[in-house]
Amino acid sequence: MIRRRSLLAGFSALALSPLAAGLATAAGLPDLKGRTIVVVTENAYPPLQFVDPKSGKQIGWEYDAMEEIGKRLNAKITYQNTSWDAMIQAVSDGQYDVGMTGITIKEDRKEKVDFSDPYMRSQQFMLVRGDEKRFSDAKGFAALKDALIGAQPGTTPFYTAVYEVLDGNEQNPRIKLFETFGATVQALKAGDVDMVLTDGTAGQGYVDTSKGGLKLVGGPLGSEDFGFIFKKGSDLVAPVNAAIAALKADGTFDRLNRKWFLDYKMGE
Template structure:
């Protein structure tokens, strides 16, 4: 498995394609103090979650979108929503922008507008640290007693269905949970045997729970994360312009360092 540092380097290169340095450094739009209503779930370490000490929402997505708003002369009104209604709520205009490690794909593009990618990650199998009964997707799939925890409608769910199991979305080996965090808690408790997640989240849980988890097998695919907007939103272009600048001037690299390395090391 390639190192996470290499993965981040590739992600940065991929997400910067087509953005020249001159374009990225152009003056940004001024939103004149506008308040942007943003929504997340607070259940996706280290992208968005509640600080155990204060209950305050923290994570890479918070820092990144706050920085975008600052550069656009805007403010952020942070709201919370469960994953299962988030895309619909943004599509209907209840919130202006949503984020929750949301994979950019054609099905979702038919419902909402997406920003450019801000992170590229891979799907991996997270298991308990003492797991020895299976070593990859094939050996997991071969034993019908092994269970995978997932959140319905997520990339993790669909990869479990189509890349690990038999393509049956009603397969009883998939145990559904209301939030991503509860699926990981079920894994730790022994109620399921693996949870699929991207590299960023896997590193977050491993760092926050030393000795509890590990990753096995080869990556099961890659995904690009983007912010979602109400269709036709006038925020897409300004956000993309600020995001390009943030990538070009090294701020994105600093945020990745903070949440993928320093945060893990502090746990």
């Protein structure tokens, strides 16, 4: 997030069969008549969106959800990548139609972009090394004056670290900044930082694949709702909201939760 990164070309488009196109009208949802929607993501927040280390493909909960939304609305979805620090402004400027990367719905962000209705609620937990014994909750971490937090600036974990774990100083030297969430986890594994804040489900995914190298400690540090982002005034907000409601109602999101948070194991 500190360095600028060039945009990477998207990897695929969602082709719709006549049957898939008919799902929109059959379900009483808006029909976007094959419109192309450009979705941008960071690919750095498993299991929501990431590059599969085995296949090299871009996959995750949000990809599956967005493809389902495209099917229901009779739209073609294409994907591009950018860094987190560039994403909100790029969507605000109209470079992309939709942004998805586990983006917390916050009032200050609503000044730049429109949000969809929430598609997921999450809670922040402390991710630490498996052999960590010096602290077991936020209070214990704060009292350990030489312990460091890894975070991406401008993210919910960053602000949780500042205001709920430490002293409210956004320049606190105990917070080490990294460009991607994955980089914070690598720094944790390497011993360069001592704790990373993460959504509990994503954090559990890292724990499950760490072979004892990582664990979650302490209780939840607040909850947050995730939403897709759009340029202010976008005509896509209402159709996407209608599709989100349909996917919640018919159990599709529940199936995706089971697939990505319970069944999928990175690297297997």
